[in-house]
Each structure stands twice: as structure tokens, then as C-alpha cells.
Amino acid sequence: MKEKKLTKWSIFINAIFWRPLLKIQLFLNDLKNRCARFFRGYSMYDVSEIDTWFVGNIIPMLKTFKQKIIWGVPTGITEQKFNKILDEMIEGFEEVKKYKEEYCIFDDEWEQFSEKEKEHWKDVTTVSRKKYDRAFKLFHKYIHCLSD
Numbered sequence: 005m006k007e008k009k010l011t012k013w014s015i016f017i018n019a020i021f022w023r024p025l026l027k028i029q030l031f032l033n034d035l036k037n038r039c040a041r042f043f044r045g046y047s048m049y050d051v052s053e054i055d056t057w058f059v060g061n062i063i064p065m066l067k068t069f070k071q072k073i074i075w076g077v078p079t080g081i082t083e084q085k086f087n088k089i090l091d092e093m094i095e096g097f098e099e100v101k102k103y104k105e106e107y108c109i110f111d112d113e114w115e116q117f118s119e120k121e122k123e124h125w126k127d128v129t130t131v132s133r134k135k136y137d138r139a140f141k142l143f144h145k146y147i148h149c150l151s152d
Contacts, residue, residue: 059100062143066094069150078149086149089142096139103132 037047050057070090077086117125 055100056104059097059104063094063097063101066090066097066150070094078146089146093139093142093146096136096142099132099135099139103129103136 037049040047041050046057070087077083081089
């Protein structure tokens, strides 16, 4: 495929015409998504990455809920045990966030690792997965106890 050479005119047209249009389009998309988030509570950005949106919202909610347990705890559980359960949920959901940000390794990167590095990452991700699986199980079990 033959590459086009950039001429003075194409650079000038790009700088004067296309860049400002792109900035306006990005601004309008951002404004549209902010309005959607205000009216609906979520935007199309949130829908495209629902896991990130959920984890980003549930961690602060659980921390606030833990600080203000004035509503009581589930029947048959002491307050200390319920605090430990909430801590475990918070830690697990933070692990989901960490997993998504730090442990996501693409196939081409994976092939460059040595066998020792691959084993290390498998161990780290296994521990991480166990933590966040436990958090989701606890969340599922106690979701009705997370209200007033």
C-alpha cells in the first residue's frame, strides 16, 4: 500500500479544519454522556464497561455503609462478624479493580514472559480471582442486608 505524502496544504487543512471539528465532536459526546448520567444514572460509556462502573460505585458505597451501620446487622450475625464480611467484600471488589487495571495481560505480552514469570502471574491471578469470587458470593448472599 502506497503511503500518501503530507503536503503543506494537507497539514494546513488538518490543523485548521479537522482538529477543531474533532474537538467539538468529543466535547458534544462528553456533554451527551454527562446529561445521560445525570438523568438516567448511567451513560453509554458506563454501559460499554459495566464491570468498571459497578466496581467504581460499589466500593465507596460499601465503605460508607460500613461506617454508618445504624440500621443494624443481619439476624444471627454479630456486628463484628458483619464488619469482617463487609471488609472482605470491599477487599474483593478492590481486587477486581486492581485485576482489571494491573493484571490484564494481552497474548502478545504473555508470549514474551519466561516460564518463571508466567507461573508468578498465574499464582497472582489465581489468588486475586479467589478474592473477588468470594466478594461476589458474599455480595449475593447479603445483598438484602445492605439496606435500611
